[in-house]
Amino acid sequence: MFQYVLKRLLSTLPVLLGISLLLFFMLRMLPGDPAQVLAGQMASPDDIKIIRHQLGLDRPIFIQYGFFLSRLARFDLGRSARTQNPVIKEIWARLPNTMLLAVAAISLACLFGIPAGIISAVRPYTWIDYLFNSMALFGISMPVFWLGLMLVVIFSIMLQWLPAGGTGSWKHIVLPSFTLAAFVVAFITRITRASMIETLSQDYTTTARSKGLKERVVIVKHALKNALIPIITVVGLQFGLLLGGAVLTETVFAWPGLGRLIVDSILARDYPVIQGTILIFGLLYILVNLVVDLLYAYIDPRIRYA
Amino acid sequence: MRQDSLLSIHHLRTRFHTYEGVLTAVDGIDLEVYRGETLGVVGESGCGKSVTALSILRLLASPPAEIRGKVLFDGENLLQMSLDEIRQIRGNSISMIFQEPMTSLNPVLTVGEQISEAIKLHQGVTREEAWSKAVEMLRIVQVPSPDIRAREYPHKMSGGMRQRAMIAMALSCHPRLLLADEPTTALDVTIQAQIVELMERLKEEIRTSIVLITHNLGLIAEMAKRVAVMYMGKVVEEAPVEDLFLEPLHPYTHGLLGSIPWIGRKMKSGRKQLQEIPGMVPSLLEIPDACRFHPRCSRAMEICRKEEPPLVQKNGRRVLCWLWK
Numbered sequence: 001m002f003q004y005v006l007k008r009l010l011s012t013l014p015v016l017l018g019i020s021l022l023l024f025f026m027l028r029m030l031p032g033d034p035a036q037v038l039a040g041q042m043a044s045p046d047d048i049k050i051i052r053h054q055l056g057l058d059r060p061i062f063i064q065y066g067f068f069l070s071r072l073a074r075f076d077l078g079r080s081a082r083t084q085n086p087v088i089k090e091i092w093a094r095l096p097n098t099m100l101l102a103v104a105a106i107s108l109a110c111l112f113g114i115p116a117g118i119i120s121a122v123r124p125y126t127w128i129d130y131l132f133n134s135m136a137l138f139g140i141s142m143p144v145f146w147l148g149l150m151l152v153v154i155f156s157i158m159l160q161w162l163p164a165g166g167t168g169s170w171k172h173i174v175l176p177s178f179t180l181a182a183f184v185v186a187f188i189t190r191i192t193r194a195s196m197i198e199t200l201s202q203d204y205t206t207t208a209r210s211k212g213l214k215e216r217v218v219i220v221k222h223a224l225k226n227a228l229i230p231i232i233t234v235v236g237l238q239f240g241l242l243l244g245g246a247v248l249t250e251t252v253f254a255w256p257g258l259g260r261l262i263v264d265s266i267l268a269r270d271y272p273v274i275q276g277t278i279l280i281f282g283l284l285y286i287l288v289n290l291v292v293d294l295l296y297a298y299i300d301p302r303i304r305y306a
Numbered sequence: 307m308r309q310d311s312l313l314s315i316h317h318l319r320t321r322f323h324t325y326e327g328v329l330t331a332v333d334g335i336d337l338e339v340y341r342g343e344t345l346g347v348v349g350e351s352g353c354g355k356s357v358t359a360l361s362i363l364r365l366l367a368s369p370p371a372e373i374r375g376k377v378l379f380d381g382e383n384l385l386q387m388s389l390d391e392i393r394q395i396r397g398n399s400i401s402m403i404f405q406e407p408m409t410s411l412n413p414v415l416t417v418g419e420q421i422s423e424a425i426k427l428h429q430g431v432t433r434e435e436a437w438s439k440a441v442e443m444l445r446i447v448q449v450p451s452p453d454i455r456a457r458e459y460p461h462k463m464s465g466g467m468r469q470r471a472m473i474a475m476a477l478s479c480h481p482r483l484l485l486a487d488e489p490t491t492a493l494d495v496t497i498q499a500q501i502v503e504l505m506e507r508l509k510e511e512i513r514t515s516i517v518l519i520t521h522n523l524g525l526i527a528e529m530a531k532r533v534a535v536m537y538m539g540k541v542v543e544e545a546p547v548e549d550l551f552l553e554p555l556h557p558y559t560h561g562l563l564g565s566i567p568w569i570g571r572k573m574k575s576g577r578k579q580l581q582e583i584p585g586m587v588p589s590l591l592e593i594p595d596a597c598r599f600h601p602r603c604s605r606a607m608e609i610c611r612k613e614e615p616p617l618v619q620k621n622g623r624r625v626l627c628w629l630w631k
């Protein structure tokens with residue numbers, strides 16, 4: 001098992017390198033001059049030249065990438081062109097918020113989506129199946145910012161139960177995590193339902209029933225365990241997306257996470273921060289995939305030996 | 307009805323409500339299984355053998371299945387029991403072996419776990435006791451190094467080993483009735499022979515009644531005392547095994563047996579399969595009028611197309627055919 005983990009970890013290095021390379025060159029191809037942005041509209045050409053030199057932007061592009069990589073190896077992602085703070089510090093200040101929101105949202109989505117999917121699969125084409133199906137559809141078709149604003153209007157402004165934005169207490173996370181979960185839950189419900197309908201019709205499920213097991217045991221121990229692989233795949237995928245893509249929600253709720261950071265940085269052409277954040281997104285995504293793979297092997301013995 | 311009847315099926319009718327219409331898979335059959343006896347059930351595929359077995363234990367999802375009639379086990383109607391009561395019976399007094407050893411074991415649970423969970427459930431023993439009983443069962447069905455095998459997952463085992471594990475599972479609570487649905491069909495011939503030998507031996511040891519569904523006439527000859535022949539959801543003939551082989555009454559049975567030379571009871575297992583009968587089995591949605599076999603019957607008469615055949619009782623045999631009226 002340890003060897004498997006190590007092998008999987010090492011195999012992520014080339015992927016990371018690829019991400020960094022793609023990222024570096026794609027950013028350089030964007031129109032607009034970061035030195036110009038940093039210096040402001042009133043700056044003289046000389047000022048801009050000095051800033052460009054400070055940022056290393058006057059060097060050949062391959063050298064710039066070389067510097068970038070060698071710093072990367074020392075976890076030095078450079079300094080923000082905007083705030084002059086080390087990029088790693090900027091990221092580190094927001095990463096826990098993003099993680100917290102993503103974990104809360106995915107947990108909520110699983111907490112509702114998996115049981116809803118199971119119930120739908122056990123009673124397909126009944127009113128409860130249709131109810132869950134419509135709820136899922138509702139969640140997925142609702143624009144995130146609209147749902148977010150509606151929740152704010154209802155729970156913050158009208159009822160005054162929960163804060164409209166910011167961080168600080170558990171109350172602050174309720175609305176943004178519900179907003180995000182509403183979107184994600186549909187995927188989890190649908191895959192759980194499909195996957196469970198499949199495993200519930202398998203021969204081994206009949207075998208389990210033929211032993212006299214309670215229906216609950218048949219469903220959870222025999223059918224659900226077999227249905228978990230596709231469910232975990234979708235949960236992992238959605239979690240990865242949440243880690244990197246909660247931009248709208250973070251904006252609506254003034255949630256200081258990585259999504260906001262990257263949008264602000266793009267608007268300011270703050271290359272080092274954009275690079276660093278996307279790299280971190282890549283890293284997180286790879287980590288999530290690694291965990292998903294390890295879970296596969298844990299759940300399904302056939303994968304362990306493959 | 308004889309005194310020592312263990313399972314007594316009256317007018318069992320199982321229908322499936324499908325989008326294409328109502329499909330009658332088992333159409334009012336009557337069967338008796340006596341204590342310690344093996345009843346063979348034969349018939350072409352699709353004639354309702356599996357549905358009969360699954361109906362007995364109510365293992366069909368309902369809807370779409372609708373089961374009618376009476377299934378008396380030890381005098382109690384299984385079809386009228388509450389779910390809790392039927393669960394007490396399943397895997398305990400009546401257990402089942404399925405055709406496909408590859409798909410009927412759960413791939414994500416160890417073989418030992420799958421055997422011991424039934425033991426734990428029905429015998430109220432601890433996990434550890436159930437586990438050691440499961441290992442013991444694997445030893446009884448001659449799985450080599452059973453304590454190691456118990457900790458393995460089904461995919462590490464061959465088809466024959468898995469079927470042994472299935473048998474171990476089915477027998478682990480000493481059932482009084484075993485429903486064996488084509489237990490050897492999916493296995494290759496040498497493995498079939500081993501499984502047959504194993505079942506023969508265990509049958510003697512535990513004295514369970516068996517409903518043996520199979521295509522394998524050798525297996526029927528070796529194990530069964532009586533045979534019921536099914537066609538399109540009906541039992542068209544029932545007879546002691548020798549009588550059936552020596553003198554099949556129903557033209558369908560005749561067709562199934564073909565021209566197998568019948569040499570005493572020692573027909574080698576695994577060799578003789580049912581014969582092909584000319585013509586297609588009609589869809590259950592378009593069951594022929596009157597006798598449902600008449601379109602394929604070489605001896606069909608005028609009346610066979612007009613009226614349902616009568617049940618003829620003759621020297622302890624039953625046949626559903628106009629020929630013997």
Ligand SMILES: Nc1ncnc2c1ncn2[C@@H]1O[C@H](COP(=O)(O)OP(=O)(O)O)[C@@H](O)[C@H]1O
Pocket residue numbers: 322324329331349350351352353354355356357358370590
């Ligand atoms: N769940 C089901 N839904 C609809 N039809 C079914 C179902 N299970 C079995 N049948 C139909 O019932 C008939 C008898 O099937 P079965 O008992 O499996 O045949 P066999 O004698 O080969 O075991 C077949 O025509 C089959 O298509």
Ligand SMILES: [Mg+2]
Pocket residue numbers: 355356357487488
């Ligand atoms: Mg069958």
